[in-house]
Amino acid sequence: MSAFAFALRSLVRQPARALLGIAGVAAVGALLFDMLLLSNGLVISMERMLSTTGYDLRAAIGTAPPGRGPLIEHAGAIATRLRTLPEVARVTPLRLSDGLVVHTARPFAVRVMGAEPGSVGAWTVLEGRDVRASGEVLVNQHVLELLDARVGGPLELRTSAPGVRTVTPPFRVQIVGVADFPFESERGSTVGLSLEDVDRVSGGGGAQSADQLLIATAQGTTPAAAKAAVERAVPTLTAMTNAQVLVRLQEGGLSYFRQISFVLTTVTIGFAFLLVTVLLTVSVNQRTGEIAALRALGFSRRRAIADVFAEAVLIVGSGAVLALPVGLALSRLLDWILKGIPGIPASLHFFVFQPRALLIHGLLFAFTAVAAALYPMRLVATLPIAATLRREVVS
Amino acid sequence: MSVIEARDLTRVFPMPAGPVTAVRGVSLAVDPGDFVALCGPSGCGKSTLLHLLGVVDTPSSGTLTVDGEDVATLGDVARSRIRLRKIGFVFQRFFLLPMLTAAENIELPMAEAGVSKSERAHRVHELLEYVELSKRADHRPSQLSGGEMQRIAIARALANRPRLLLADEPTGELDQTTGQHIAELLDRVNADGTALVIVTHDAVFARRARRILTMRDGVLVSEERVR
Ligand SMILES: Nc1ncnc2c1ncn2[C@@H]1O[C@H](COP(=O)(O)OP(=O)(O)OP(=O)(O)O)[C@@H](O)[C@H]1O
Numbered sequence: 272m273s274a275f276a277f278a279l280r281s282l283v284r285q286p287a288r289a290l291l292g293i294a295g296v297a298a299v300g301a302l303l304f305d306m307l308l309l310s311n312g313l314v315i316s317m318e319r320m321l322s323t324t325g326y327d328l329r330a331a332i333g334t335a336p337p338g339r340g341p342l343i344e345h346a347g348a349i350a351t352r353l354r355t356l357p358e359v360a361r362v363t364p365l366r367l368s369d370g371l372v373v374h375t376a377r378p379f380a381v382r383v384m385g386a387e388p389g390s391v392g393a394w395t396v397l398e399g400r401d402v403r404a405s406g407e408v409l410v411n412q413h414v415l416e417l418l419d420a421r422v423g424g425p426l427e428l429r430t431s432a433p434g435v436r437t438v439t440p441p442f443r444v445q446i447v448g449v450a451d452f453p454f455e456s457e458r459g460s461t462v463g464l465s466l467e468d469v470d471r472v473s474g475g476g477g478a479q480s481a482d483q484l485l486i487a488t489a490q491g492t493t494p495a496a497a498k499a500a501v502e503r504a505v506p507t508l509t510a511m512t513n514a515q516v517l518v519r520l521q522e523g524g525l526s527y528f529r530q531i532s533f534v535l536t537t538v539t540i541g542f543a544f545l546l547v548t549v550l551l552t553v554s555v556n557q558r559t560g561e562i563a564a565l566r567a568l569g570f571s572r573r574r575a576i577a578d579v580f581a582e583a584v585l586i587v588g589s590g591a592v593l594a595l596p597v598g599l600a601l602s603r604l605l606d607w608i609l610k611g612i613p614g615i616p617a618s619l620h621f622f623v624f625q626p627r628a629l630l631i632h633g634l635l636f637a638f639t640a641v642a643a644a645l646y647p648m649r650l651v652a653t654l655p656i657a658a659t660l661r662r663e664v665v666s
Numbered sequence: 667m668s669v670i671e672a673r674d675l676t677r678v679f680p681m682p683a684g685p686v687t688a689v690r691g692v693s694l695a696v697d698p699g700d701f702v703a704l705c706g707p708s709g710c711g712k713s714t715l716l717h718l719l720g721v722v723d724t725p726s727s728g729t730l731t732v733d734g735e736d737v738a739t740l741g742d743v744a745r746s747r748i749r750l751r752k753i754g755f756v757f758q759r760f761f762l763l764p765m766l767t768a769a770e771n772i773e774l775p776m777a778e779a780g781v782s783k784s785e786r787a788h789r790v791h792e793l794l795e796y797v798e799l800s801k802r803a804d805h806r807p808s809q810l811s812g813g814e815m816q817r818i819a820i821a822r823a824l825a826n827r828p829r830l831l832l833a834d835e836p837t838g839e840l841d842q843t844t845g846q847h848i849a850e851l852l853d854r855v856n857a858d859g860t861a862l863v864i865v866t867h868d869a870v871f872a873r874r875a876r877r878i879l880t881m882r883d884g885v886l887v888s889e890e891r892v893r
């Protein structure tokens with residue numbers, strides 16, 4: 272009978288112990304797996320979101336995040352200049368702002384996005400048509416529902432800037448279509464206007480200003496080459512590749528997720544280790560008589576150790592496998608809870624599955640099985656046969 | 667050649683209160699087919715000597731040869747191999763594995779020795795018949811009586827056809843009648859050619875042996891030839 276068949280019988284013989292061990296490892300394993308999904312989840316999710324926009328460079332004045340830095344004046348003219356560069360395929364000036372939709376007595380807040388009429392990739396028109404001129408607006412499905420309006424109907428926008436709001440009259444526009452906006456949160460409200468109209472809604476005089484330029488690299492060039500070309504052509508601009516944006520995120524806020532997940536991973540693995548060590552040690556101590564008898568009957572030390580190791584592998588292995596579906600389900604739940612934070616884009620995920628997480632999960636548990644078995648294996652290895660047999664009879 | 671030959675075996679246990687000499691200068695040879703009963707008062711060193719003879723314990727001094735091979739210098743693998751193939755052990759408390767059936771318990775030492783599956787099945791069948799428990803093949807130890815457990819344990823000890831069977835108080839946990847059945851079975855094992863060394867407190871059982879060795883304070887004090 273192989274060590275594994277033997278270990279399986281020992282587990283079946285004490286089902287409560289086996290279930291406790293497997294359930295414990297599964298619970299710990301589910302947490303561990305989630306920590307692994309969390310440690311890189313946001314970065315991977317962010318990377319996917321950035322790449323789906325179809326632009327691989329973002330240019331702004333200074334290095335502040337989009338929307339926080341100074342405005343790029345004459346963004347239309349700058350975009351036209353950049354489009355002539357051979358390294359650049361497309362340029363879309365973008366302006367993000369906040370506004371209020373005047374509806375009933377209670378206006379509601381919207382994210383206001385401005386782009387040049389006809390620009391590709393700022394948003395995706397689902398119904399109706401794109402904004403072609405001043406005075407036209409695209410809304411997302413949620414805004415349409417809130418207003419109970421239809422395409423073709425009117426919309427009144429106000430700035431959300433406190434001082435300006437009271438003196439300027441609301442800005443009237445016509446809904447020309449329904450669109451999907453990038454980085455939209457679950458129940459977020461967004462409207463799309465021309466750059467000039469965003470300036471007006473923001474209390475300006477209708478200037479063509481943007482806070483960032485989305486740039487797509489031409490085929491045959493690298494984002495780095497395009498970045499260099501853009502910065503050479505317009506020295507006031509700083510361009511960042513998607514990769515650079517990600518690095519910045521990783522170095523900034525996202526690194527906390529990594530640290531948290533590293534700490535929790537270590538703690539959970541420690542728990543798994545302790546649980547399995549305790550269970551195996553108790554099991555070995557309960558069976559010293561049997562083990563000594565087997566040794567007396569000719570089972571080698573190596574074989575006795577292999578039996579304990581096989582038991583560790585079975586407990587940890589079953590627990591670790593069971594942990595995957597549990598962890599995956601748990602990560603969905605946690606993701607859903609975290610996405611409840613206002614303003615989190617719907618397509619952003621905190622927990623993202625990657626094959627690498629599976630590999631690390633497997634390696635960590637393989638390590639745990641070995642580490643947890645060490646002490647009980649030592650007990651078996653050093654078990655004095657004669658003294659144990661004698662003690663079993665005397666006691 | 668003797669199955670085992672002990673020369674001047676001594677076993678000292680270092681204890682905090684001073685060393686305890688459990689076996690002192692014992693010399694003993696067991697020939698093929700021999701039947702030795704080891705008697706003496708409690709604590710005189712019978713179990714300790716039996717463990718030395720069974721290669722589960724190492725003497726502090728003296729030599730032990732099994733089939734002419736000195737076991738002193740052997741490592742764990744070689745010593746385990748000797749126990750597996752040449753020596754059978756029967757314990758007072760049976761020590762059957764509770765999660766295995768009677769048949770599987772008997773099969774265990776054969777599997778460890780690498781005996782083929784068909785040969786194992788054949789031998790298990792043979793041994794179950796030998797100990798008259800064929801009907802209990804698929805029963806777990808918990809479903810067997812003490813006497814039945816000991817018979818399965820004897821079958822297990824015989825699995826790899828050892829030349830020597832060692833038993834430490836094999837009837838110690840059993841009532842008189844059941845003990846007598848076990849004694850008769852061991853008698854038969856000996857008659858069929860296996861040498862026996864048995865530790866027992868039971869004088870009647872001891873008289874089945876060819877030789878009765880009496881120990882006192884770790885020393886062999888007398889040898890009586892019964893048959
Ligand atoms: N592992 C050990 N450590 C310390 N002392 C031991 C050990 N094993 C045996 N002894 C001592 O050696 C002596 C002989 O013990 P042993 O068990 O061999 O006696 P025994 O004749 O089998 O007794 P019993 O008939 O009660 O089983 C005793 O004094 C015992 O305390």
Ligand SMILES: [Mg+2]
Pocket residue numbers: 712713714834
């Ligand atoms: Mg004893």
